[in-house]
Amino acid sequence: MFNRHKDKDVESGASTLNRQESDEYNNLDEYTALQKYITTYRDPRRGSVVAGDDLQADADDARKAHPWWAFWRRGNSKRATGFDTGVVPEEWLDVDIHQGIRGSDVEPRRREHGWNEIQTEKENMFLKFLGYFTGPILYVMELAVILAAGLRDWVDFGVIIGILMLNAIVGWYQEKQAADVVASLKGDIAMKATVIRDGKEQEILAREIVPGDVVIIEEGSTVPADARLICEYSKPEDFAKYKEMKDHDDLPDESDPEAGEKKDEDEDDMDDEPEHSGPPIVAVDQSAITGESLAVDKYMGDTVYYTTGCRRGKSYAVVTASAKHSFVGRTASLVEGAEDQGHFKAIMNSIGYSLLVLVVFWILAAWIGGFFRHLKIATPEDSSVNLLHYALILLIVGVPVGLPVVTTTTLAVGAAYLAKQRAIVQKLTAIESLAGVDVLCSDKTGTLTANQLSIREPYVAEGQDVHWMMACAALASSHNIKSLDPIDKVTILTLRRYPKARDILKQDWKTKSFTPFDPVSKRITAVVELDGDKYVCAKGAPKAILALTNCDKETETLFKQKTTEFARRGFRSLGVAYQKNDGQWILLGLLSMFDPPREDTAQTIVEAQQLGVPVKMLTGDAIAIAKETCKMLALGTKVYNSQKLMHSGLSGTAQHDFVERADGFAEVFPEHKYQVVEMLQQRGHLTAMTGDGVNDAPSLKKADCGIAVEGASPAAQAAADIVFLAPGLSTIVLAIKTAREIFQRMKAYIQYRIALCLHLEIYLVTSMIIINETIRVELIVFLALFADLATVAVAYDNAHSESRPVEWQLPKIWIISVILGILLALGTWVIRGTMYLPNGGIVQNFGCVQEILFLEVALTENWLIFVTRGGKTWPSWQLVLAILGVDAIATIFCLFGWLSGGVDPATNPHDNFHQRQDGWVDVVTVVVIWAYSIGVTIVIAIVYFLLNRIRWLDDLGRKDRSRKDPKIENILAAVSKLAIEHESDGNGKDHYTLVTRAQDDDDDE
Secondary structure, X not given: OOOOOOOOOOOOXXXXXXXXXXXXXXXXOHHHHHHHHHHHOOOHHHOOOOOOOOOOOOOOOOOOOOOOOOOOOOOOOOOOOOOOOOOOOHHHHOOOOOOXXXXXXXXXXXXXXXOOOOOOOOOOHHHHXXXXXXXXXHHHHHHHHHHHHHOOOHXXXXXXXXXXXXXXXXXXXXXXXXXXXXXXHHHHHOXXXXXXXXXXXXXXXXHHOOXXXXXXXXXXXXXXXXXXXXXXXXXXXXXXXXXXXXXXXXXXOOXXXXXXXXXXXXXXXXXXXXXXXXXXXXXXXXXXXXXXXXXXXXXXXXXXXXXXXXXXXXXXXXXXXXXXXXXXXXXXXXXXXXXXXXXXXXXXXXXXHHHHHHHHHHHHHHHHHHHHOOOOOOOOXXXXXXXHHHHHXXXXXXXXXXXXXXXXXXXXXXXXXHHHOOEEEOOOHHHHHHHHOOEEEEEHHHHHEOOOOEEOOOXXXXXXXXXXXXXXXXXXXXXXXXXXXXXXXXXXHHHHHOHHHHHHHOOOOEEEEEEOOOOOXXXXXXXXXXOOEEEEEEEEOHHHHHHHOOOOHHHHHHHHHHHHHXXXXXXXXXXXXXXXXXXXXXXXXXXXXXXXXXXXXXXHHHHHHHOOOOEEEXXXXXXXXXXXXXXXXXXXXXXXXXXXXXXXXOOHHHHHHHHHHXXXXXXXXXXXXXXXXXXXXXXXXXXXXXXXXHHHHHHXXXXXXXXXXXXXXXXXXXXXXXXXOOOOHHXXXXXXXXXXXXXXXXXXXXXXXXXXXXXXXXXHHHHHHHOOOOOOHHHHHHHHHHHHHHHHHHHHOOOOOOOOOOOOOHHHHHHHHHHHHHHHHHHHHHHHHHOOOOOOOOOOOOEOHHHHXXXXXXXXXXXXXXXXXXXXXXXXXXXXXXXXXHHHHHHHHHHHOOOOOOOOOOOOOOOOOOEOOOOOOOHHHHHHHHHHHHHXXXXXXXXXXXXXXXXXXXXXXXXXXXXXXXXXXXXHHHHHOEEEEEEEOOOOOEEXXXXXXXXXXXXXX
């Protein structure tokens, strides 16, 4: 009964064919092509890699707006007026399916309607560069430029402009470089489409489609643009019927994909709607748009929508709108311009505004002290001891001009690094979200497992033939070789082990209809004919197949036992049955499929748990298979059927607790994924969700970090924050570690920069008030320049990954930064105080107060970044070289007295050492300053280490990741079960009653 074969199990692999192979299959009939596919298929993982055609590089955007004189026009089409953008001339849609449009028509149409993609216009690099001069922090520095010009301090004026330009150039260049890396990788996931142009079928990038193009939409493909169905691919003669409908204006108007649903709800209003003629041409999955879980049948003249997936059929269609003006594109445009910078932007603004408030406070304090000492507003001009110079100095030191640029470029460089690891970051702020994720909801197939399905030894019902069963299973599979489902693919390729089954398929079979899998029937059926006999072949979930048949009790019991046995071994079971000439259904047996866990998955899950990110498995497989997989992977075994989540009677707090404690759910649909994510978020968890199908798009959008796994559909990729091009859970965990390292760099820089601002604000204002002295403004601007020069390399620094999810702990950041700033100020006061000693203190032979203070401030501030970055990793060579280079320049300033301004007027008390008029400082004094600065840095490092060891401070500002509010949760659960019922009495008076919501029809299914 069982046919054993010594060959290894057939593993699924990539099913994409190159253009030459596709043409070869197109010239063969269905079953001949199937035979050739079985014979010639080579697994790409075994080294038979087919090189695709080189794709032409993206050209510059040729889109043109309206003429300059037609300022009243909106949109890109010359015919568009007012708010009617993107109107496509009707004559463009009058196209022959055999010829398509001419190649010469493409460019003019693209100029009017742009590329077929949803994205903002190509960024103007000059305007993007100017954007680095905007923002509250930068506006203050620009105010300082104006103030310096007004005071005629041209050195300060030039250096401040230099600082602004440096930040803008470095930020612009690094972000552009990172964006180029990501953009080059995005080409690997670009959607493709088949069009008819110049009488030939051509495969092009979907973004190159223009309105009026004839596209071929087939099972397994994604609809590349809003398009109107013309006729079946196999029945081109129906094109005449389509033209007749179009001439008589009988084509349906489907500007809204939910129109069909509304018509079904109100059948009385359908009298004027055109009736569908003939059978459906294709079935498409519109769940990402309408929420429908079942595929929707589409007929001649119906509209199929951009990014929806074709589940069944193959047809010609004419593009009616490019992506930007499609239904999905119009929806996306509603939020266009609302730059979602998320939590990261709010944090940066919070820090920036707080520093601005502090600057105002310190300026006010300095001016009050200046009034007490009778200082002038702007004189003497050659001195920094006047009120406007005080204001200028504090504006420069109190505003971290590099803060926005360094943090943004750190994210951009991090995104480029992730891209090299085959992870495309679609939003920079997703890195922050990924670093804080504390729950990962992962699908099983392809992420936890190897996605290498193989069919093991099948179970064949008594009295049945294994070859006939395998032939029926192949008949009940999609025969679209260019885009086979993994299950259909392994079913077909397994026929290599069953030559007699292949002989059966060589007979004169004709496929009359094919119904792909859907979550309601849970089976695939195909109606085929052979020698005048009609066969209906089915394969699917064992329960669904068993329900079709009327077998005896003994066969049914054995069938169920085998299903359970396979599930316990981790095998997915598929029942196979057939019906001949509308007779009784005959049960043939079970196919056992196994998708082995990846070799690294178990270790990766342990690693994820050590990082504080538990993994919850969400799978469509049966509960027994899910539990067995969890055992193999050392996941918890608290895995439940999704029905327990939706229809077990749990609600409110009990339901939320249930989701939090569960290790996974089996037999899940997209709506279950969405609900799991929503409940975890309501408890305060930052949730990452993996997905690959069109149906996963809503949950990917809902998650704090949506992850499209390798091989995901274009719709899932569009909805995700991060797209992975490499398989497996290990790549996701590696990305979490990398995101935390990026977060650590930003956090270290922010602590460093706040401490620097407070250091000079505290020291300078107190010295202004106490001894009527300040560091010259010319030296101050160079201190600001050095701080930015040294920390440009922060984006390339080595950083450690925290062992728990990270988050912005602003109270902790501020407390530590304030303490570090005070310690730095005390260090500067100590070195200033020693100069009042009789022996000159730190000055060994001769020196200059300005230059000594300048060098000590430069050294201690630059070295502070080594403290805030932590000691768990060695600093990168880029950071070390940048800081040592700046330290060398500061030392030269000190040695040769550059910009010292000569000897300052005597302070009270006066200094007791020899000051040279030229500002020079002897070498021995410089060495002592270096040694003292090292000592100050060591003390600060010890304090920083001790501060981070304080438990309450370490947890300060952390959010409760499992907050529970039973009252609110129970109230919301109760409200969700209520509905308002509307009735009208005989007098026409309306009555509204609060009633319990009726259960959905499918609740009991």
